[in-house]
Amino acid sequence: MNKRTRTHSNPLANLQEIHFEGFGNDNPIFVDVGAFKGEFMEKLAEKFPNHNFICFEIRTPIAEALKEKFKDKPNFRVFEGDAARNFKNILEPCLNEGASIEQIFVNFPDPWFKDRHKKRRFITTKFCNDLAQWFPAKTEIVFQTDQQFLFEETLEYLKETPYKGINQFEGSVHGIPTDWETAKLAKGEKIWRMKFTR
Numbered sequence: 280m281n282k283r284t285r286t287h288s289n290p291l292a293n294l295q296e297i298h299f300e301g302f303g304n305d306n307p308i309f310v311d312v313g314a315f316k317g318e319f320m321e322k323l324a325e326k327f328p329n330h331n332f333i334c335f336e337i338r339t340p341i342a343e344a345l346k347e348k349f350k351d352k353p354n355f356r357v358f359e360g361d362a363a364r365n366f367k368n369i370l371e372p373c374l375n376e377g378a379s380i381e382q383i384f385v386n387f388p389d390p391w392f393k394d395r396h397k398k399r400r401f402i403t404t405k406f407c408n409d410l411a412q413w414f415p416a417k418t419e420i421v422f423q424t425d426q427q428f429l430f431e432e433t434l435e436y437l438k439e440t441p442y443k444g445i446n447q448f449e450g451s452v453h454g455i456p457t458d459w460e461t462a463k464l465a466k467g468e469k470i471w472r473m474k475f476t477r
């Protein structure tokens with residue numbers, strides 16, 4: 280398509296609701312929001328072969344590639360669509376099966392840095408307050424970004440939520456850098472990282 284006529288579509292306009300019955304077992308679960316090429320989850324699965332893995336990816340071609348990549352792995356599921364919109368539909372059945380959700384990774388979400396894009400951000404006060412109504416308190420949410428303002432703003436958002444157990448940390452989670460992290464570190468850029476629970 281000609282650059283001049285290219286339009287930027289909003290992937291969050293995809294209002295599709297997706298459903299999941301659960302893995303059929305109660306193995307602990309890792310969740311990746313915006314899994315991209317899935318390399319972080321793939322390496323995590325080498326370290327934790329008995330866990331289950333849920334990848335959310337909003338962009339169709341990336342989600343299709345992820346589905347192909349993990350199609351022979353019974354402990355992986357890839358869901359195409361907005362993770363925020365589908366979080367409860369997908370994760371509640373797993374909790375009902377007795378599975379623990381060990382960590383949720385929000386690694387380098389699209390920054391949505393313009394003010395008019397604020398509502399597209401994944402971790403917001405509203406999202407966390409809604410989550411606190413049904414989600415286990417002990418599940419850790421890991422947030423990493425190369426955008427300092429987004430990190431600081433997220434700390435502000437959390438002040439208005441029950442998520443008070445906030446730890447800032449250094450170094451790759453489980454010793455595994457994500458694709459985005461590798462690219463940012465190669466350019467010498469700084470990364471801001473936090474884990475939080477209720």
Ligand SMILES: C[S@@+](CC[C@H](N)C(=O)[O-])C[C@H]1O[C@@H](n2cnc3c(N)ncnc32)[C@H](O)[C@@H]1O
Nearest residue numbers: 313315336337338361362386387389457458459
């Ligand atoms: C900057 S990339 C980072 C990819 C990967 N997490 C990493 O650290 O290498 C952000 C990814 O999140 C996806 N994404 C953004 N918002 C999303 C949402 N609400 N639900 C699911 N995926 C989302 C994008 O399509 C993109 O693949």
